[in-house]
Amino acid sequence: MNFLKSQATIIDLSDERLLLAYKQNGDLKTLASLYEKYMHLVYGVCLKYLGNEELSKDAVMQIFEELIDKAQRHEIKNFKSWLHVLSRNFCLMQLRSDKKMPTETLPDFMEFTDDTHLYEEQEGDMQLLERCKEKLPSAQKISIQLFYLAEKCYKEIVEETGYTLNEVKSYIQNGKRNLKICVEKNRER
DSSP: OHHHHHHHHHHHSOHHHHHHHHHHHOOHHHHHHHHHHHHHHHHHHHHHHHOOHHHHHHHHHHHHHHHHHHHHHSOOSOHHHHHHHHHHHHHHHHHHHHHTOOOOOOOTTSOOOSOHHHHHHHHTTHHHHHHHHHHSOHHHHHHHIIIIISOOOHHHHHHHHOOOHHHHHHHHHHHHHHHHHHHHHHHOO
16 A cells, blocks of 8 residues: 555656656666656657667667666756657667668757657757867867767766866856857858
């Protein structure tokens, strides 16, 4: 009887509270409750990219396995949007490894909304994003690539580049802002 009560309480919590609870206690049931809310959306993303029901079902499970580690390491402001990006990048990596074709993934900092047309619009901005990334100062470009594309934490970036922790944080923040400005400016044209 108590188990049912605690399970209902977990499901009723907001995404932010569930994520915080998972980060604090590492309880997989908490993470599973959060993931379960969006599993159908993850499946839809996987089906869109992979085009196969069985591969998509497998991908949904593999994404949850990745989530166990990544949810602990990343600062997540909007879980649903972040999960969409994680799912899409996972599928793109699957396609890349299957076809041995290089593809570029859109980093986490590009926020998503519930509007499907915005997802498609952002998918079309990959080349623009790449051009803007090339315009960044070297330290910002390196920090952005390591943080968002290589998914390294601040400490790993500090060790790899020799920059201080404050420099890494600054380069990422400024690089993110400069990318956003560049993309918005070029979209208006």
